[in-house]
Amino acid sequence: MRRVKGLARLAIFGVIVGWAGWAGSALAPSGVPLFAAGKVNMTFTPQDQTFAAAAEAYRRLWAEEGSKIVEAMERGSGLTFVETDVKAVIFEGASQSGFGDTPMYLRASYPADVKKATLVHELGHRLNGQLRKRPKDLDEHRVLFLYLYDVWEHLYGKTFADEQVTVESGRRGLYDYETAWKWAMAIGREQRASRFAEIVKANRE
Numbered sequence: 150m151r152r153v154k155g156l157a158r159l160a161i162f163g164v165i166v167g168w169a170g171w172a173g174s175a176l177a178p179s180g181v182p183l184f185a186a187g188k189v190n191m192t193f194t195p196q197d198q199t200f201a202a203a204a205e206a207y208r209r210l211w212a213e214e215g216s217k218i219v220e221a222m223e224r225g226s227g228l229t230f231v232e233t234d235v236k237a238v239i240f241e242g243a244s245q246s247g248f249g250d251t252p253m254y255l256r257a258s259y260p261a262d263v264k265k266a267t268l269v270h271e272l273g274h275r276l277n278g279q280l281r282k283r284p285k286d287l288d289e290h291r292v293l294f295l296y297l298y299d300v301w302e303h304l305y306g307k308t309f310a311d312e313q314v315t316v317e318s319g320r321r322g323l324y325d326y327e328t329a330w331k332w333a334m335a336i337g338r339e340q341r342a343s344r345f346a347e348i349v350k351a352n353r354e
């Protein structure tokens with residue numbers, strides 16, 4: 150957490166766009182140039198050459214979908230990315246978001262859909278880094294899960310989102326994802342959105 154407070158505050162602006170309002174807003178209308186690598190540049194470096202193909206898969210994913218991912222995350226959270234360059238290392242181990250100049254780490258062997266879902270997940274941790282004030286009853290993942298499912302669903306559909314909840318819920322050892330996901334899904338979309346909006350609002354005060 151090295152960012153100065155003023156910058157973090159400036160970065161949080163705008164209103165929370167209700168998810169109901171999404172239906173009429175095309176994310177990437179045809180004919181409009183994508184600002185893909187423009188807003189948040191990502192570089193994907195294989196830890197060694199055995200991960201070169203996986204790094205290329207992530208690179209292609211970001212080139213093709215980066216702009217719509219960024220837009221979906223910003224709309225879903227009401228936050229704006231303050232980072233313009235994010236470095237990621239592709240390796241074989243548990244993924245982690247990193248922070249600032251510390252690179253993100255992404256597992257090489259994930260199937261294509263899990264690569265997408267995990268990239269959004271880890272970027273979400275980075276996006277949420279600007280939220281300095283946190284409710285005492287919500288840990289880092291519960292805060293993220295207030296919009297992660299809804300962003301996944303908006304980007305790739307309900308089946309995808311449900312599958313990725315199952316994938317993350319099956320992860321053991323580092324954190325109890327299953328209980329956190331059960332909590333997030335049980336409170337429902339509207340309450341997730343209003344809880345997150347409250348957190349953003351508290352950070353703007």
Ligand SMILES: [Zn+2]
Pocket residue numbers: 270271274290
């Ligand atoms: Zn996480």
